[in-house]
Each structure stands twice: as C-alpha cells, then as structure tokens.
Amino acid sequence: MMLRALLATFAATAGALVAPSARSARAAPRMAVSSPQSNYKITLLPGDGIGPEITAATVKALNAAGATKGVSFEYDEQLLGGCAIDAAGTPWPEATLKSCQAADSILMAAIGGPKWDGNPRELRPETGLLAMRQELGLFANLRPAKAIPQLLEASSLKPEIVEGVDIMVVRELCGDVYFGKPAGIFVNDEGHRVGQNNMIYSEPEIERIARVAMDVAAKRGGKCCSIDKANVLDVSQLWKEVVIRVHGEQWADSVELSHMYVDNAAMQLVRWPKQFDTIVCGNIFGDILSDEASMLVGSLGMLPSASLPSEGPGVFEPIHGSAPDIAGTDAANPLAMILSAAMMCTYDLAQPELGQLLEDAVEAVLDDGLRTKDIVSEGATDQTLVGCVAMGDAVAAKVEALAKVLA
Numbered sequence: 001m002m003l004r005a006l007l008a009t010f011a012a013t014a015g016a017l018v019a020p021s022a023r024s025a026r027a028a029p030r031m032a033v034s035s036p037q038s039n040y041k042i043t044l045l046p047g048d049g050i051g052p053e054i055t056a057a058t059v060k061a062l063n064a065a066g067a068t069k070g071v072s073f074e075y076d077e078q079l080l081g082g083c084a085i086d087a088a089g090t091p092w093p094e095a096t097l098k099s100c101q102a103a104d105s106i107l108m109a110a111i112g113g114p115k116w117d118g119n120p121r122e123l124r125p126e127t128g129l130l131a132m133r134q135e136l137g138l139f140a141n142l143r144p145a146k147a148i149p150q151l152l153e154a155s156s157l158k159p160e161i162v163e164g165v166d167i168m169v170v171r172e173l174c175g176d177v178y179f180g181k182p183a184g185i186f187v188n189d190e191g192h193r194v195g196q197n198n199m200i201y202s203e204p205e206i207e208r209i210a211r212v213a214m215d216v217a218a219k220r221g222g223k224c225c226s227i228d229k230a231n232v233l234d235v236s237q238l239w240k241e242v243v244i245r246v247h248g249e250q251w252a253d254s255v256e257l258s259h260m261y262v263d264n265a266a267m268q269l270v271r272w273p274k275q276f277d278t279i280v281c282g283n284i285f286g287d288i289l290s291d292e293a294s295m296l297v298g299s300l301g302m303l304p305s306a307s308l309p310s311e312g313p314g315v316f317e318p319i320h321g322s323a324p325d326i327a328g329t330d331a332a333n334p335l336a337m338i339l340s341a342a343m344m345c346t347y348d349l350a351q352p353e354l355g356q357l358l359e360d361a362v363e364a365v366l367d368d369g370l371r372t373k374d375i376v377s378e379g380a381t382d383q384t385l386v387g388c389v390a391m392g393d394a395v396a397a398k399v400e401a402l403a404k405v406l407a
Helices: 004-012 051-067 082-088 094-102 125-136 149-154 203-219 234-250 262-271 283-297 335-347 352-367 388-406
Strands: 039-047 072-077 105-110 140-146 166-172 180-187 193-198 223-228 256-261 278-281 304-308 315-318
Touching: 039 051, 039 082, 039 094, 051 072, 051 105, 051 335, 051 352, 051 388, 082 125, 094 125, 105 335, 140 203, 140 283, 149 352, 166 203, 166 283, 203 223, 203 234, 203 278, 223 234, 223 262, 223 283, 234 256, 256 262, 262 283, 278 283, 304 335, 315 335, 335 352, 335 388, 352 388
Parallel strands: 039 072, 039 105, 105 315, 166 278, 223 256, 223 278
Antiparallel strands: 140 166, 140 304, 180 193, 304 315
16 A cells, blocks of 8 residues: 555664664664553644644544554643743743653644744744754654655656655754754854854764664665765764764665765755665754655655654654644645554554554545645546545544454
8 A cells, every 4th residue: 555665664663763872882672662552641742833733633533543443542732832932931841841751652743833933042943842852862763755646746746757756764863963062143253143053973873873774774675875965074974984884784785875965865856766765864964855855745744754762752743844824724734644643553552553544544535536735636626625624534434434344
C-alpha cells in the first residue's frame, strides 16, 4: 500500500535508534513501551494556527482505531509555542515538560505564527520547540518523502520525475547553528549591531546520528548520502571525516556511502530525486532539504515525521507549519498528523496493527477521491473537496469499516 513501506521502515529501524548519547559512544536501546498495552498516556501538543483543528481530527481517528482492539488513550493536552507564551508567559512551560516525560508518547501538531514574530528570542514559539528537543533528547529526526500514487499530479514537478521517489531524510536535531554558543546580537567596537550564531558539532554528536542513518539505509535501499559543505566549513570537514569512519566500522559492506555538498543536493533533489535513498545531514541543512524533499510529493500536508531520543517517548508530528492564514476555516489537511499517529502506534506504542489500520484508512479515503484544498486537482471530476472535520470523520469511518472487513 502507499505508505506501508514507510511505516515498515520505522518499525524495522528500532535497532537503528540505539544511538549513543552525546556523552557516550554507546547507549541502551530506545524503548518507549516494552510491550503492547490496553491503555496509553499520550501528551497532546496542539500548538498554534491549524494545530487544534488537525489534532481534533487525529484524536477521532486514533480513538476509532484503538476501539477496534480494545485499546484506549488517555490524553493530556498541554501548551507549546505561541499559545503557551500567551497563557503561561513561556513557549515551553514546566507543566508541558513534566507531561511529556511521563507520557508513553507525544503527538504534536504545529506551532508559530506572525503574531509572535516580533517577540524577543526567548519568547518566540520556536524557542519552545528547540527547548523540547534538548530537554527530551530528541536528536534524530526521520522525515520521509515518498511519492503517493494518488497525488502525483499535485507535485510541482513532472510525474515522471517524482513517480517512485522514496527518500528518508535523517536530520540531526540537537546541535549545529541552532544551538551553538556563543550566539546573539551585540554591538561591536565601531558601534554597529552584529548578529552571531555558531555552527558547532562534536564527534559524539556526529557519530550518533551517523549510526542511525547507516542502520536506516541498511534496512532500506542500502544507499546513504551524507550532506556537508566541507569545501568551506571546518565543521563540515569534521562531519565528513566522522561519517566516513562510522560507515567503515560496521556498514562498509551493506551501505553505499556518498557525499554531496548541500547546494548541489538542493539542486539534485529537483533534478533527479530518485538517485537518493537515505540522506543524513546536520540540523540546518536537514531543516532546508527535508522541506524541499517533502514538496516532491505534492503537499506538506501529507507527510509525517518522528523525532526520537536514545530512550523514552518520541515526538510524532506532521512536517507542515501552523498555517495561521487558514486557521479556523476548516481548510486544513489532517492526514499528515493522522499518519504521524500511525507512526506513533507502530514505533512508540508497540501497536503496529493500529498503525497499519490508520494508514490503510488514509489510503482508502484518497482512493474514494476525497481531497482537502491543498491536494485537490483543479477541474478533476473524480475528486470531492472536503474540509478538515469531514476528512477526519471519513478516516475514522474507514477505520471502523476496514476493521469489520478484517474481523
């Protein structure tokens, strides 16, 4: 089925996520839940913009899936991002941290918006996201870009370019220029304001993400392309050296390793995307390239992602933003968040059957021609434009119908 291979990849890479902490070369296996349970504690982070709308649709679909197996979910809705700034004066409240630490898994929607763009750095939504990554140890971000047959026409590229594309971007989340110190805006000796950020990586940080990427690649197509800018950046020279060493330790025979400068990679992703299988990159390069790769399939509204620690709960979220311009209009696409919930079931909750059921239900509603505004084809007579609520209801109904067929 269209995303079955994607979910299988996440399930198969459990061993890949035995990545070391930044302080250690090795770490214990990551395990959010050791075995299937009948009840799970889920921290919900609806966030800003369309976040509450797609969260409501996702909860409805997830509850429907759980009911088919007698599984229930106990949700603890918490604040993150702009809504947290407004309500609690901080983008990352202590109550949210405690809830996430106590949860079996974390399901997040989206944060941010122009309302908070003028705030000082410590009071911006993105600061809360970065703090969450650091405090929960979310160092590995896995972002897929897999062509969906029903949506090939939605891509901005020709169908023959994107058909068959199946890329996994493995992005390091806890280092690089987003976290490097010193950083800030200061006044120099000439009285001019100067902005400074530092692109910094240590060997252990590179080692742990490289090991994840190699294991992912070994369980996929056996190809890994490491992205850097080693021709001009010292930090990229270290990155390349460490990736080569880690590859040679265990994966020399199972993974074909290549290297590409980030500017060339950005061009190759739109020129010939099928040359890529697994891509590993640092934080800022991965931030840019993963968004670019996701648009190969037509819409950010269709793709899930996982941010994972060495141990404990992961964070599962759609890769799109908060889209404040359409918030409250029922125009949002909830499918990426529903598929994120499917990944959560498969990976964090030891419930792969529920994950598969949700994925099959999403495919079924697309087969029925249901489309939200971002993925509908203009003039198509075999498609029906629906809103966020109706799409969530349709997925929940398909879950129930498919479960009866399988019973």
